[in-house]
Amino acid sequence: MEYEPVIGLEVHAQMLTYTKIFCGCSTTFGESPNSETCPVCQGMPGVLPVLNKKVVEFAMKMSLATSCRINPECVFARKNYFYPDLPKGYQISQYALPLAEFGFVDIELDGGKKRIGITRIHMEEDAGKLIHDEHNPSSYVDLNRTGVPLIEIVSEPDMRSAEEAAAYLRRLHEILVYLEVCDGNMEQGSFRCDANVSLRPRGTEAFGTRAELKNMNSFRNVQRALEYEIKRQQYVLESGGQVVQETRLWDDTQGVTHSMRGKEEAHDYRYFPDPDLVPIAVSDAWIEEIRGTLPELPLEKRERFAREYGIPAYDAGVLTASRALADYYEAVVRLSGKPKAASNWVMGDILRFLNEDRRGIRDCPITPESLAEMIALIEDGTISGKMAKEVVEEMYRSGKPPRTVIEEKGLVQITDESALVSTIESVMAANPAQLEQFRSGKDKVFGFFVGQVMKATQGKANPQLVNDLLKKMLPGA
Amino acid sequence: MTVLAEETMELCERTIHELQQIIRDGGASSTDIVASVFGRIDAIEKSVHAYITLLKEDAFREAARADEEIRKGDIRPLTGIPIALKDIYCTRGIPTTCGSRILQNFVAPYDATIVEKLREAGAVFTGKTNMDEFAMGSSTETSWFGVTKNPWDLDRIPGGSSGGSAAAVAADMCIASLGSDTGGSIRQPAALCGVVGLKPTYGRVSRFGLVAFASSLDQIGPFTKDVEDCAIMLNAIAGYDPRESTSVPEDVPDYRQFLGRDIRGWKVGIPKEYFIEGIDPEVESLVRQAVRVVEGLGAEIVPVSLPHTGYCLAVYYIIAPAEASSNLARYDGVKYGYRNLDGRDLLEMYKKTRSQGFGAEVKRRIMIGTYVLSAGYYDAYYKKASQVRALIRRDFDEAFRSCDVILTPTTPTPAFRIGEKTDDPLQMYLSDVFTISTNLAGIPGISVPCGYTTTGLPVGVQFLAGHFQEAKLLQFASAYEAGADFQKRRPNL
Numbered sequence: 001m002e003y004e005p006v007i008g009l010e011v012h013a014q015m016l017t018y019t020k021i022f023c024g025c026s027t028t029f030g031e032s033p034n035s036e037t038c039p040v041c042q043g044m045p046g047v048l049p050v051l052n053k054k055v056v057e058f059a060m061k062m063s064l065a066t067s068c069r070i071n072p073e074c075v076f077a078r079k080n081y082f083y084p085d086l087p088k089g090y091q092i093s094q095y096a097l098p099l100a101e102f103g104f105v106d107i108e109l110d111g112g113k114k115r116i117g118i119t120r121i122h123m124e125e126d127a128g129k130l131i132h133d134e135h136n137p138s139s140y141v142d143l144n145r146t147g148v149p150l151i152e153i154v155s156e157p158d159m160r161s162a163e164e165a166a167a168y169l170r171r172l173h174e175i176l177v178y179l180e181v182c183d184g185n186m187e188q189g190s191f192r193c194d195a196n197v198s199l200r201p202r203g204t205e206a207f208g209t210r211a212e213l214k215n216m217n218s219f220r221n222v223q224r225a226l227e228y229e230i231k232r233q234q235y236v237l238e239s240g241g242q243v244v245q246e247t248r249l250w251d252d253t254q255g256v257t258h259s260m261r262g263k264e265e266a267h268d269y270r271y272f273p274d275p276d277l278v279p280i281a282v283s284d285a286w287i288e289e290i291r292g293t294l295p296e297l298p299l300e301k302r303e304r305f306a307r308e309y310g311i312p313a314y315d316a317g318v319l320t321a322s323r324a325l326a327d328y329y330e331a332v333v334r335l336s337g338k339p340k341a342a343s344n345w346v347m348g349d350i351l352r353f354l355n356e357d358r359r360g361i362r363d364c365p366i367t368p369e370s371l372a373e374m375i376a377l378i379e380d381g382t383i384s385g386k387m388a389k390e391v392v393e394e395m396y397r398s399g400k401p402p403r404t405v406i407e408e409k410g411l412v413q414i415t416d417e418s419a420l421v422s423t424i425e426s427v428m429a430a431n432p433a434q435l436e437q438f439r440s441g442k443d444k445v446f447g448f449f450v451g452q453v454m455k456a457t458q459g460k461a462n463p464q465l466v467n468d469l470l471k472k473m474l475p476g477a
Numbered sequence: 478m479t480v481l482a483e484e485t486m487e488l489c490e491r492t493i494h495e496l497q498q499i500i501r502d503g504g505a506s507s508t509d510i511v512a513s514v515f516g517r518i519d520a521i522e523k524s525v526h527a528y529i530t531l532l533k534e535d536a537f538r539e540a541a542r543a544d545e546e547i548r549k550g551d552i553r554p555l556t557g558i559p560i561a562l563k564d565i566y567c568t569r570g571i572p573t574t575c576g577s578r579i580l581q582n583f584v585a586p587y588d589a590t591i592v593e594k595l596r597e598a599g600a601v602f603t604g605k606t607n608m609d610e611f612a613m614g615s616s617t618e619t620s621w622f623g624v625t626k627n628p629w630d631l632d633r634i635p636g637g638s639s640g641g642s643a644a645a646v647a648a649d650m651c652i653a654s655l656g657s658d659t660g661g662s663i664r665q666p667a668a669l670c671g672v673v674g675l676k677p678t679y680g681r682v683s684r685f686g687l688v689a690f691a692s693s694l695d696q697i698g699p700f701t702k703d704v705e706d707c708a709i710m711l712n713a714i715a716g717y718d719p720r721e722s723t724s725v726p727e728d729v730p731d732y733r734q735f736l737g738r739d740i741r742g743w744k745v746g747i748p749k750e751y752f753i754e755g756i757d758p759e760v761e762s763l764v765r766q767a768v769r770v771v772e773g774l775g776a777e778i779v780p781v782s783l784p785h786t787g788y789c790l791a792v793y794y795i796i797a798p799a800e801a802s803s804n805l806a807r808y809d810g811v812k813y814g815y816r817n818l819d820g821r822d823l824l825e826m827y828k829k830t831r832s833q834g835f836g837a838e839v840k841r842r843i844m845i846g847t848y849v850l851s852a853g854y855y856d857a858y859y860k861k862a863s864q865v866r867a868l869i870r871r872d873f874d875e876a877f878r879s880c881d882v883i884l885t886p887t888t889p890t891p892a893f894r895i896g897e898k899t900d901d902p903l904q905m906y907l908s909d910v911f912t913i914s915t916n917l918a919g920i921p922g923i924s925v926p927c928g929y930t931t932t933g934l935p936v937g938v939q940f941l942a943g944h945f946q947e948a949k950l951l952q953f954a955s956a957y958e959a960g961a962d963f964q965k966r967r968p969n970l
Contacts (some may be wrong), residue, residue: 039587043582043807045688046589047568048721078803080850082827089806141811270850272859275693275800277722 022049043087100120117156309339333382334371507557556599579834606641636666661912667935697752742776746880802846833908
């Protein structure tokens with residue numbers, strides 16, 4: 001029998017606010033344990049949460065960018081369970097009334113676009129972290145992460161392959177980072193993903209029993225884990241077995257998923273509205289205000305770049321991979337008026353330099369102004385395209401503007417006809433034998449003279465001009 | 478029982494407003510007042526046991542500071558006045574036990590908002606008073622630190638959960654005190670100890686730093702010797718707090734300005750559902766007498782109906798335990814407070830810590846609360862109770878369309894004997910039958926003494942008003958107090 005995978009993803013994205021969701025503590029990552037805590041996020045008796053409005057606004061941005069409907073009123077609820085990294089004994093989350101629902105994103109596949117539904121987006125606080133002492137039977141609790149704001153984005157079970165799931169995940173990631181509401185760092189856990197996957201006979205409607213996959217901290221691992229899990233479930237079904245509803249952990253080194261035994265007993269989280277927080281009313285005016293702050297989203301930008309700048313779709317994709325890169329490219333286009341040349345330089349040399357140095361476009365030593373100026377210098381013939389390669393490398397190394405680099409290196413192209421005429425004359429005088437060969441009809445020697453002139457000018461002569469002049473000056477040419 | 482003549486009164490027997498005058502006139506210093514209060518504490522605390530923690534040294538130091546301020550002419554509303562705090566407010570550097578073993582050694586690194594406010598108003602703290610464990614109880618018998626006795630009869634309970642705060646005021650072991658009221662925990666002990674107790678509107682006084690029992694019901698309020706002191710205390714603690722999301726940014730008037738005005742023409746609602754079978758005949762007769770007093774003051778008595786009254790107790794004993802089960806989850810032995818070290822793993826540590834750290838009543842309510850929130854039961858219990866709660870609130874909104882205040886008994890009986898109801902939780906819960914609706918509706922309520930039983934036990938009458946109508950409530954209570962036709966007594970200790 002042929003099976004069809006059914007996949008839904010739950011993504012947790014850390015909101016890029018300076019302070020935590022319910023207290024004034026910093027959200028800085030990597031500080032010494034428990035240094036970024038206060039009585040509120042430590043779960044002391046008697047303290048109370050106060051909502052960070054920025055979190056709501058960031059979450060609204062993501063909701064609008066994924067075409068969700070924002071509920072006019074949403075409510076925080078308590079999710080109750082005991083664990084040492086959860087100091088209050090409950091996590092403040094949203095349950096019956098989330099911030100936003102009924103959204104979607106479009107993903108691009110080889111066969112075109114596909115729409116993936118978003119069930120809901122809600123806000124919640126992160127838990128702390130347990131640190132286990134390897135040499136002692138002791139565990140320690142670091143509450144720095146406790147109360148860090150998260151949004152959870154729950155998809156519909158709309159994905160049918162690991163590739164689709166990975167494409168959806170990349171899409172969410174790209175939008176979050178574009179919106180500047182999440183730094184998207186998967187290694188530090190700012191962007192985390194759990195996957196629900198089940199199989200059903202192709203052509204049937206009913207869902208099979210699903211497994212929940214956790215512990216996949218890269219796009220590649222999400223795809224690998226899903227591919228493995230699909231094969232595993234297929235094997236179970238084909239050998240007459242049944243898939244067990246359970247949580248499975250992805251093991252990166254072995255490339256398999258393991259059942260998370262012992263923790264799979266159904267939790268009853270006893271959700272109820274948190275009486276310490278009032279319902280959040282979201283007015284239409286507020287929604288419109290936030291909508292007004294939304295940047296152009298990656299997919300729209302990609303399409304516009306291809307259309308407006310006449311560049312291939314692939315190039316548009318590369319240039320819009322991040323908002324900063326797209327902004328850089330557009331600045332160069334605006335200043336130079338040469339979209340294609342700008343695209344070639346940014347995608348070619350600039351990205352190569354940055355990738356080699358593992359730097360982002362924000363750290364690029366060449367400003368859009370400098371790059372645009374360099375493109376203009378090529379256009380007006382001041383330097384040749386070949387020289388430009390050298391110039392741009394030096395600009396990247398030193399951060400100096402192109403004119404300075406050209407002057408320092410003495411790279412200005414010789415376009416002065418009279419200067420070249422005298423150079424050609426002396427080259428002809430110095431090479432009577434070759435001149436004789438040329439006269440006797442050996443056209444091949446023409447190239448020799450071009451080379452000699454270029455050599456005499458240390459490569460600065462405008463090659464086109466040298467060609468033209470030689471044609472005029474060589475006897476019988 | 479004897480009625481003390483004015484001239485023989487000790488400083489500790491005075492009210493806040495009397496002491497303010499005495500301080501201003503130079504008749505006594507804060508140190509004198511604190512000495513008088515601690516003199517009383519030294520003499521009778523052994524028999525009453527109103528306090529968990531006494532702050533004698535701190536109090537004298539604060540009194541000296543107050544006297545310095547007084548000399549400089551810096552006299553604030555509570556400068557130099559000895560105030561007792563229920564041991565449910567977090568106090569920086571001073572233990573906060575909440576009457577529980579599980580918080581026996583807990584010292585908060587912060588002050589509750591009301592503690593800060595009282596400090597700013599110049600108060601001197603005498604100590605932290607005894608209470609039912611986590612405010613769960615109506616008799617102060619569930620405290621890990623032993624029962625508080627009713628100053629009027631040491632064989633009887635002072636009411637609860639703020640029994641220590643009520644007894645301390647009644648026995649002059651402080652001038653005024655603060656309690657918290659989730660279902661009657663201020664008004665019920667105030668009635669049983671013969672003092673004034675106010676539960677303000679939900680959101681009027683910040684809960685920040687109040688150890689939570691049931692967050693949607695908890696409210697902080699004062700115990701005082703008379704209504705004027707009650708207004709002074711409310712002035713000091715009321716107001717919006719940006720640290721508390723349910724605190725309301727509503728203006729705080731000077732509540733004192735409403736005192737002494739008449740209540741002629743006011744409509745006083747008498748809900749028939751509050752004069753029911755099971756109410757002690759002496760209590761009923763004293764409350765009926767109070768009705769005649771307000772009538773005599775020119776108020777008009779109107780019958781009102783609060784049809785969902787019969788559901789209040791049931792709704793309360795779903796919502797309060799549900800919230801409590803979650804609020805008390807943080808006491809897990811991991812971060813602070815009591816931890817049992819015998820467990821072999823995490824789960825055992827949790828179980829042993831919580832089994833031994835909490836008392837029977839707290840555990841009973843955690844279990845009830847956990848049950849009513851459980852999958853499959855949530856809709857039938859918590860959700861349904863929340864819906865009925867909305868109806869109870871609507872009952873009051875409707876009733877206040879036809880009256881200014883509502884008058885009811887505060888409690889169905891006077892103080893009962895220690896141990897009388899400890900084995901029968903349902904009987905115990907019934908002692909809050911008249912006070913619980915107020916918390917469910919979020920409205921303010923005050924209990925004022927209205928006389929004594931033949932055996933000399935105090936009885937209280939309760940007045941209720943609409944949301945944020947504390948001014949009205951205090952005006953009415955002060956008029957009643959002035960017109961009441963019984964002689965005020967003091968407990969004979």
